[in-house]
Amino acid sequence: MTEPAPTRSDGARGPADRIAEPWGERTPYGAGGEWPVRVDTNLEKGLSEDDVEWYRSASILHSNGDEIDIAVKDGRIVGVRGDRHSRVNHGRLGPKDLFGWQANNSPDRLTSPLVRDGGELREASWDEAMGRVVDRSEELLSEQGAGAFGFYTSGQLFCEEYYTLSVLARAGIGTNHLDGNTRLCTATAGESLKESFGCDGQPGSYADIDYATAICCYGHNVAETQAVTWMRMLDRLHGSDRPRLLVVDPRRTPVAAEAEIHLALRNGTNLALLNALLHELFANAWIDDEYVAAHAVDREELESTVAPCTPEWAAVICGLDPGEIRAAAELIGTAERLLSTVLQGVYQSHQATAAACQVNNIHILRGMLGREGCGVLQMNGQPTAQNTRETGANGDLPGFRNWANDEHVDQLAEVWNVEPSQIPHYGPPTHAMDIFRYCEQGSIRFLWVSATNPAVSLPELGRIRSILADERLFLVVQDIFMNETAAFADVVLPAATWGEKLGTFTNADRTVHLSEQAVEPPGEARSDMDIFCDYADRMGFRDKDGEPLVKWRTPEEAFEAWKGCSRGRPCDYTAITYERLREEHDIQWPCNEESPGGTDRLYADAEFWAHPDVCEDYGKDLLTGAANEPHEYRALNPDGKAILKAAEYIPPHEPPDEERPFRLTTGRTVFHFHTRTKTARAPELQAAAPDVWAELSAADADRLGVIEGDLVEVASARGQIQAPARITGIREGVVFVPFHYGYWDEGERARGPNGRARAANEATITDWDPASKQPLFKVGAVAVRKVEEARG
Amino acid sequence: MKIGLAIEQTAKAEQDLAERLWAAGERHKADHDVLHLTKTLAKLSEEHVEKLAPHAERYDASIERQVSKDAGRSRPLAATIEKGAELTGRRPEPALLLLRDLRDLHLRAAEASIDWVALGQGAQAAKDSDLLETVGACHAETLRTLKWTTYRIKTAAPQALTS
Numbered sequence: 001m002t003e004p005a006p007t008r009s010d011g012a013r014g015p016a017d018r019i020a021e022p023w024g025e026r027t028p029y030g031a032g033g034e035w036p037v038r039v040d041t042n043l044e045k046g047l048s049e050d051d052v053e054w055y056r057s058a059s060i061l062h063s064n065g066d067e068i069d070i071a072v073k074d075g076r077i078v079g080v081r082g083d084r085h086s087r088v089n090h091g092r093l094g095p096k097d098l099f100g101w102q103a104n105n106s107p108d109r110l111t112s113p114l115v116r117d118g119g120e121l122r123e124a125s126w127d128e129a130m131g132r133v134v135d136r137s138e139e140l141l142s143e144q145g146a147g148a149f150g151f152y153t154s155g156q157l158f159c160e161e162y163y164t165l166s167v168l169a170r171a172g173i174g175t176n177h178l179d180g181n182t183r184l185c186t187a188t189a190g191e192s193l194k195e196s197f198g199c200d201g202q203p204g205s206y207a208d209i210d211y212a213t214a215i216c217c218y219g220h221n222v223a224e225t226q227a228v229t230w231m232r233m234l235d236r237l238h239g240s241d242r243p244r245l246l247v248v249d250p251r252r253t254p255v256a257a258e259a260e261i262h263l264a265l266r267n268g269t270n271l272a273l274l275n276a277l278l279h280e281l282f283a284n285a286w287i288d289d290e291y292v293a294a295h296a297v298d299r300e301e302l303e304s305t306v307a308p309c310t311p312e313w314a315a316v317i318c319g320l321d322p323g324e325i326r327a328a329a330e331l332i333g334t335a336e337r338l339l340s341t342v343l344q345g346v347y348q349s350h351q352a353t354a355a356a357c358q359v360n361n362i363h364i365l366r367g368m369l370g371r372e373g374c375g376v377l378q379m380n381g382q383p384t385a386q387n388t389r390e391t392g393a394n395g396d397l398p399g400f401r402n403w404a405n406d407e408h409v410d411q412l413a414e415v416w417n418v419e420p421s422q423i424p425h426y427g428p429p430t431h432a433m434d435i436f437r438y439c440e441q442g443s444i445r446f447l448w449v450s451a452t453n454p455a456v457s458l459p460e461l462g463r464i465r466s467i468l469a470d471e472r473l474f475l476v477v478q479d480i481f482m483n484e485t486a487a488f489a490d491v492v493l494p495a496a497t498w499g500e501k502l503g504t505f506t507n508a509d510r511t512v513h514l515s516e517q518a519v520e521p522p523g524e525a526r527s528d529m530d531i532f533c534d535y536a537d538r539m540g541f542r543d544k545d546g547e548p549l550v551k552w553r554t555p556e557e558a559f560e561a562w563k564g565c566s567r568g569r570p571c572d573y574t575a576i577t578y579e580r581l582r583e584e585h586d587i588q589w590p591c592n593e594e595s596p597g598g599t600d601r602l603y604a605d606a607e608f609w610a611h612p613d614v615c616e617d618y619g620k621d622l623l624t625g626a627a628n629e630p631h632e633y634r635a636l637n638p639d640g641k642a643i644l645k646a647a648e649y650i651p652p653h654e655p656p657d658e659e660r661p662f663r664l665t666t667g668r669t670v671f672h673f674h675t676r677t678k679t680a681r682a683p684e685l686q687a688a689a690p691d692v693w694a695e696l697s698a699a700d701a702d703r704l705g706v707i708e709g710d711l712v713e714v715a716s717a718r719g720q721i722q723a724p725a726r727i728t729g730i731r732e733g734v735v736f737v738p739f740h741y742g743y744w745d746e747g748e749r750a751r752g753p754n755g756r757a758r759a760a761n762e763a764t765i766t767d768w769d770p771a772s773k774q775p776l777f778k779v780g781a782v783a784v785r786k787v788e789e790a791r792g
Numbered sequence: 793m794k795i796g797l798a799i800e801q802t803a804k805a806e807q808d809l810a811e812r813l814w815a816a817g818e819r820h821k822a823d824h825d826v827l828h829l830t831k832t833l834a835k836l837s838e839e840h841v842e843k844l845a846p847h848a849e850r851y852d853a854s855i856e857r858q859v860s861k862d863a864g865r866s867r868p869l870a871a872t873i874e875k876g877a878e879l880t881g882r883r884p885e886p887a888l889l890l891l892r893d894l895r896d897l898h899l900r901a902a903e904a905s906i907d908w909v910a911l912g913q914g915a916q917a918a919k920d921s922d923l924l925e926t927v928g929a930c931h932a933e934t935l936r937t938l939k940w941t942t943y944r945i946k947t948a949a950p951q952a953l954t955s
Contacts, residue, residue, distance in 0.1 A: 426950055427947045437822070624936060626944075
């Protein structure tokens with residue numbers, strides 16, 4: 001066990017208490033006020049701030065983008081401190097960041113490449129390991145072509161690394177099969193912005209919290225997913241003019257506990273509720289008619305779609321009271337300054353994009369965009385997911401370009417100096433679930449997984465494991481630890497991580513940060529960018545003049561190249577430099593000649609990136625995902641206005657029945673990130689949440705004869721897990737299981753004949769949103785039964 | 793008045809489309825989006841037949857309404873078909889079978905669509921606004937099915953044809 005952290009010199013409680021009180025002490029403030037600074041620090045015992053060197057960075061344990069100074073002593077990371085100058089966190093850090101840095105120093109780090117021989121992984125040199133990757137690549141290129149290659153990356157690399165990967169996959173190999181695990185966390189955010197505003201790009205700013213008179217959190221347990229943004233909201237809620245708070249969530253989360261109105265709806269019914277809320281906005285004329293007439297299209301379609309969606313209608317579907325729905329609509333409809341935030345409760349649930357678009361619609365209808373306190377935050381899940389989206393490592397083309405617009409592809413071909421035909425654009429870039437489907441069928445035979453752990457994080461793990469284990473698939477895994485996915489690899493490449501490499505990344509409100517290299521990577525580990533550049537070199541990828549396709553070697557050179565690619569697009573980085581980021585700490589894009597200081601809010605002037613010539617997407621049918629043809633979009637939206645996308649509610653694909661009467665939803669805890677490969681190696685975080693659990697309502701627990709701590713089985717048609725029960729304020733009929741827990745640290749208890757399955761995704765359904773292709777982790781039918789009484 | 797004939801033909805085309813959607817979903821269980829979406833779209837087509845029923849009565853036409861496949865299929869049979877889909881799911885050939893089935897669905901949807909066009913023209917000439925309203929609402933949904941098959945073929949064909 002680690003020593004308790006030291007008490008701060010000012011007498012305030014130290015970081016050790018931040019497990020018991022994840023959000024720390026309140027620093028209340030009123031509307032329009034400055035959020036007070038509170039600097040959170042955690043240093044190894046016996047060290048003071050003067051004993052160490054400090055290096056600038058930001059968090060890669062969530063998407064908030066909290067700016068962090070990394071403390072280094074004798075070449076080792078020894079602590080962290082929140083950056084008091086940060087526009088994002090004003091000095092604060094969440095528990096994951098206060099403790100998570102210890103994972104860097106873990107003795108479990110991968111320090112040498114591994115190759116598989118005779119069924120076993122053994123250490124190898126970089127030359128041998130990369131030689132195997134290159135040999136297999138060349139074989140497959142001549143045997144089958146680019147379609148044999150899939151790349152599955154992350155939301156945790158740096159901007160420069162994604163961009164390098166995007167160039168080598170799309171123009172080097174020339175494959176359409178590149179996506180990120182951002183598909184699981186943020187695809188719907190991007191898709192809903194494309195559908196509503198023509199292009200990806202976060203409309204709002206965290207600073208909107210300072211001004212809002214009403215905050216609505218849709219499926220967004222912000223307290224646990226972006227702890228520091230919740231501190232900001234809490235400080236407003238405890239300040240002089242408390243904003244009204246509406247929370248839509250089947251669980252009584254810490255956010256719901258603070259809400260004026262908490263709509264604990266059945267999971268899978270978000271769209272029904274939102275359509276009813278819109279119905280009420282129309283019925284009560286809570287609409288900015290002038291704004292809508294000037295800046296939006298398709299009002300009639302939306303109005304007629306929601307016309308039958310009365311609160312009484314939705315109440316039956318959602319399991320709510322019509323009066324609650326009316327009250328929520330009143331809160332939204334009468335707010336002077338409305339801030340809405342959306343996350344996985346919407347993105348990973350049934351009719352994800354359709355529901356997220358209705359939140360955008362609320363803001364379009366109320367004319368509440370681009371002003372202080374009036375914004376939408378379609379949040380991200382992972383820390384650098386924003387860059388995965390921007391650089392086209394996520395199933396889009398780089399720079400939010402439209403794959404169906406030949407001019408956009410030509411621009412890209414010019415930036416990369418390749419023929420347009422070298423960049424696949426005959427269809428949308430392949431999304432992750434299809435990449436794995438092609439692996440399953442055996443038509444993708446080379447899969448390179450970087451910085452993610454699909455063997456725990458994808459749905460229906462039995463299926464995923466059988467795909468990864470298939471001998472036809474050559475699997476490359478690039479990571480910092482041996483994880484459940486790496487166990488299947490043919491080649492494992494040890495990577496450097498945060499603090500061990502230089503680069504930039506961008507958070508959910510478009511804030512760009514620089515992350516310095518503070519220490520050397522362990523052993524022979526290399527930065528992801530070095531690995532990608534090495535592969536590009538060895539493969540000899542060339543542009544059309546015979547020059548190297550990847551023309552950079554250092555992060556700063558890569559950043560300069562990315563700036564060129566971003567030029568003229570919404571995510572314009574052209575006026576940002578490493579030097580400026582070192583001086584100014586953070587800058588929000590777009591940042592170019594027109595807006596050299598960056599841009600706090602998009603769409604202040606209702607100038608959307610929706611014109612047919614500039615939009616990133618021509619729109620999709622939200623029920624089927626079928627893409628509009630360019631001419632259809634041009635006819636609908638010739639002047640590039642916002643689009644009021646409408647969709648009818650349909651029941652979830654797998655409703656509960658007699659055999660499986662519960663609705664399963666998975667989610668997160670404030671103490672862990674993703675599949676815990678880092679956070680479980682921080683003793684305080686591991687101790688705070690060491691094992692999986694299953695949340696049940698008191699009424700359901702009663703019926704099942706379950707008390708707190710009893711081992712229960714949660715079983716779907718796909719698989720089952722066992723977990724101790726927790727009785728909470730969750731809605732009846734719903735069971736919640738955190739998705740973080742896999743098997744790498746299970747030891748004796750690991751899966752096997754006598755093992756206990758504990759990864760929530762054993763049970764989740766293989767199904768995804770038709771428009772965003774985001775898997776639906778939050779709606780599936782399960783049975784729950786007691787297996788064993790609580791011990792002791 | 794031949795409108796009854798046009799109603800019969802349209803209903804038959806939608807019924808046929810629904811059945812083929814159900815069958816395609818079961819055959820391609822390992823293509824999970826196809827599995828789920830074909831069910832959604834099949835239910836819509838079955839609803840179209842339902843919505844034509846009162847009009848058929850008025851025009852003295854008879855349309856065949858089958859029990860929805862959603863409720864109808866026995867569990868053992870469904871399980872056998874699903875197992876078959878699972879077993880073939882790991883082979884590359886189903887990618888080509890999927891293309892073939894999507895092509896077939898596309899043609900069936902096109903047939904239903906053009907039947908709606910003809911019926912809509914008839915309804916206008918007969919000044920039957922009730923029928924016209926039904927045609928308008930249902931046809932939009934059939935066009936959506938047609939659009940989906942196009943889109944799905946576009947995304948599936950490159951990999952299926954080059955691997």
